Amino acid sequence: MENVPILRRRSSSVKKEFSEKELEELKTAFQLLDRNRDGRVTAGELKIMLNNLGIEIKEEKVEEIIRTMSHSGSELIDENDFLTFVKQMQLALPEVADDVTRDLGAAFRVFDLDGDGFITREELKTAMEMIGEPLTETQLTNLIRTADLDHDNRINYEEFVKLLSS
Incomplete structure (x- = not known):
């Protein structure tokens, strides 16, 4: 380095x-x-x-x-x-970017319970409860609002992964 x-x-x-x-x-x-x-x-x-x-x-x-x-x-x-x-x-670490992208994509897909490429409010709530980090309704609203770049009330994890690895 x-x-x-x-x-x-x-x-x-x-x-x-x-x-x-x-x-x-x-x-x-x-x-x-x-x-x-x-x-x-x-x-x-x-x-x-x-x-x-x-x-x-x-x-x-x-x-x-x-x-x-x-x-x-x-x-x-x-x-x-x-x-x-x-x-x-x-x-x-440009060569690490591919590994990070794969790892983040896999981690984010854990939240995509129905595998449709999006995380809905309900999926986020359920996944957060499963990992021991339950969210209040206000926290859910704020998290969706923050992460929902195209404002469709869902989180597109592919875009999120791209953002962290670009």
């Missing part, structure tokens, strides 16, 4: 590194990580998402990842930190 330029931008300049569509999709991904919607992601929030994807990781490692992603080395990352980290990973 020595040959990878370190992107430490704090302004919107990192946003220029992505297409408009990529940026919209990455913002959605960040919002999904930011469970309490405070504009920052904690190690705990990241660990929950990783665990939900079937990735077991020690709390200390997650804290280290967050500190690495944070421009200040703190235990919180904001949207710019997230975007900068994604860009660094794209530059450093």
Whole structure:
């Protein structure tokens, strides 16, 4: 990773590194990580998402990842930190993108209970209960609203996977 330029931008300049569509999709991904919607992601929030994807990781490692992603080395990352980290990973690990796409697609399909390529409100509710993370009606509404890029009241996981791997 020595040959990878370190992107430490704090302004919107990192946003220029992505297409408009990529940026919209990455913002959605960040919002999904930011469970309490405070504009920052904690190690705990990241660990929950990783665990939900079937990735077991020690709390200390997650804290280290967050500190690495944070421009200040703190235990919180904001949207710019997230975007900068994604860009660094794209530059450093292009060959991993295919594996990540497959893994995220498989993880997301867990929520698509009827296999139609979409996650409905009811499927999301059921899947979250199955993984021990039940959601309130308000949380369900907010999650669907955040992730539903084409506003059809369903989540298209193929687009979501593309956003995280592009």
